[in-house]
Amino acid sequence: MKRIASFATVVVLLCLFAGSLSAYVLLSPRRTWDSPPNVIVDNRGQSSISDGDLGRTRTRNAITSSSAWNGAGTGTRLTATVGSISSFTLGDGRPMLNFRDPIGACTGNCLAATFTGYYQSRGNGTYRITDADIVTNTAWNWASLGETCSGQEFYIEGVMVHEVGHLLGLAHTNVSGATMFPSVSACNNGPASIETDDRNGINDLY
């Protein structure tokens, strides 16, 4: 009987472990915003985008869309405004999506980088995010849904919905096809729409 019980324990543990390999992952340590952040989207736009608006409005719409994090089912997760990012600084409490890289952090082979900053312990094992910023490498070609995507371009909408997932506290998942899967193909805007795994992750956090 002891052996059967032990075997059952191992099976349950292995099942749990297998489950953990194929589900959303939260940034560690667990961190969340106290209230939905308002992300300022760089009003200069992305110079390689030729949709007539340099991608700024489509990016704002994508990250606040009901197909993305705000449609996860638990209310508004973020708001966004197209505006000036001239005061871009980690720790100023103003999350920004910068279409350039004023700090020179994302160069060479870096496509986009997210910094989560100034998260403070709540004393219950969770942390408070008070700022997070995204920078983008202009050396790569970007496209938006308002134009024809060709060659090695990446859709700004999909990439930024993914990066905003990090900004909200999500890490990468192993579930292929999910927004938080760590991969994006050229001219594939799939990540702009969240999947069940993403929804489960964001609803776990908030």
Place this chain on the structure above:
Amino acid sequence: MKRLVSIGILLLVVAAATPGGASTFLRMTPGEMVRASAAVVQGEVLKVNSFWEPSGRIIVTEAMVAVHEKILGEAPSVVVVRTFGGTVNGYTVEAHGFPKFQVNERVLLYLEPEKDGVSRVTGYQQGHYRIIRDKAGVELAVPTLDEGASVIARDGRPAAAVKTVRLDLLKASIRNEARRAGRAILEN
């Protein structure tokens, strides 16, 4: 059976503790890594210091690394390597997928051309290996790529995982790539 249960629990703990990532990088080939590097060195981290960049926009961290061996290119006996993120006065800025250094760790670093007396690691975490010794005393180069970095191939698919290799083989591979690139080799 007890051992199996212990292993299962250990795996669960590891899975639960694995941090996730937040920055996206294109995978660089070994040839690209060599061509983009002014030097490749083996050494030891002497000191790590984080501070606000003069612009006040972000915290950066500088590691002083004693160079024990120059595998490629020229480098001073101590190089200062800068990375983004760090903690100052209890405040943390986390730069996901960027190199992180610890005092006393032995490292192999691909270094970009020095600017203002400071170098950066080529290819972010792709250019940073930790050196350890296995039970048999063989030195191994362990990649530092963690979940903080999403590394993708140019076609957008996740790049193949970088594996731990014998340090001598990695050095030989770097020198071979350098020869192919027409770079001067420093034989030791």
